[in-house]
Amino acid sequence: MKIQRRTSVYRRIRVLVWILFAAGVFAVAVFPFDNRNLTLVLVGESSDEYEIRLDNTDIANHSYQILKLPDLPGETLITKVRFLGAGKTMRIMEMTHSAFYNALADPQASHAQWKEEGILLSGAAGQMLDMNDAFWEQMQTLSASFFQERLLLMGGLFGIMLLLFMIAAVIEDWKSEYNQNNHSPVHEVKKFISDMKKYNQYMYYAAKTDLKAEVANSYLNRLWWLLEPFFNMLVYVIVFGKIMGNSIENYATFVYSSLLMWNYFSKTLNYSVKLVRNNKDIISKVYVPKFILLFSNMILNFLKLLFSLTVLIPMLIIFQVKITWAAVWILPAYLTLILLSFGVGMLFLHFGVYVDDLSYAVGILLSMLMFLSGIFYDAMTTLDAPLNGIMLVLNPVAMVIDTMRNALLYGMVSNVPQIVLWLVISALLCCMGVHVVYKNENAYVKIV
Secondary structure, three states: OHHHHHHHHHHHHHHHHHHHHHHHHHHHHHOOOOOOOEEEEEEEOOOOEEEEEEOHHHHHOOOOOEEEOOOOOOOEEEEEEEEEOOOOOOEEEEEEHHHHHHOEOOOOOOOEEEEOOEEEEOOOOOOEEEEOHHHHHHHHHHHHOOHHHHHHHHHHHHHHHHHHHHHHHHHHHHHOHHHHHOOOHHHHHHHHHHHHHHHHHHHHHHHHHHHHHHOOOOOOOOHHHHHHHHHHHHHHHHHHHHHHOOOOOOHHHHHHHHHHHHHHHHHHHHHHHOHHHHOHHHHOOOOOOHHHHHHHHHHHHHHHHHHHHHHHHHHHHHOOOOOOHHHHHHHHHHHHHHHHHHHHHHHHHHHHHHOOOHHHHHHHHHHHHHHOOOOOOOHHHHOOOOHHHHHHHHOHHHHHHHHHHHHHHOOOOOOHHHHHHHHHHHHHHHHHHHHHHHHHHHHHHHHO
């Protein structure tokens, strides 16, 4: 009776959390936030940036007639214009130099000259740009919209909901008979750390063995790890190059760097779904923590990714991509991807044991996600609002790819709030995945 009462209480708690989450999402959706200030960033030919601040009150009151430019170092070629929202790293729109030139009411009066590669500004002190009415109407729409910020707040509520669910599960297991078998949540944390230390040699050894086995009977050996992403990149550049190549600088590097991230994510998830079934000979004979097998595959994929970088680095040199300090921001992007891969992979590992069709469903979902993650296009400039905002907030793969490319190719730190949000959510998913697998791993052998 006590167990039934406790189960009933925890079910009510979960229902309450869902209700609070729905109420929070509704409140964020309808709350009348103030209009946001806008920051226009004029991007020069050498990736130099010049900021123009627009006050939200002045935008709403139609106070602006012209854009007053900051002091420019003589004649300056502007290649594109970014529009930033509440945070300086949050892009809400981006204009090509062609679109920005067309937004000028009188280019001659503004002393702006059209060039094939950009807009040439004179750099005279106090230079003004006379923008047309359509431009200012667009600024009013951007200032009034708080769309991406609302999505971020909703994502934060989702993270809180995951945390509450995890706390409820911890308390439920702690109070149940499950705890009597030394499988309390606190014990699981200690066991996870202990297993990592105990099996780390096996994990690296298995990864190295799988690497050797993949190329044991092939003529080209490890070259396949280079050729696969490289030829995929060539196909996509040929297919999409005519459409995107003119609007995206260094398109081959743009696609190749994205494919490296995508391949790591997709291969990890595809492997995780069939992990238990594919390793049933090991699992049925000796005890190996299931996450060790997933980690081993992730190390394998990461080593192949590092090997593929031997093509990316020469591409950066050939296309004369200027590497800046912002390239450090690649590391948080990859860390988010790795944590997300492990967290989702652990959940797929568990459900893949019980649902035979899950591998087919995951394959289809990954195929769809590939084209929804901006690998072949810039989601911000190619997609219309609000779809571009949705992509860069709610699709973590699109967000980390966009963050990596901006840091590597354009010397820009971007998507900082999104990175923080998805780092937290990914860490929570990792905790949930480890808990679920530890709780159920003894039953896997009976099923497979």
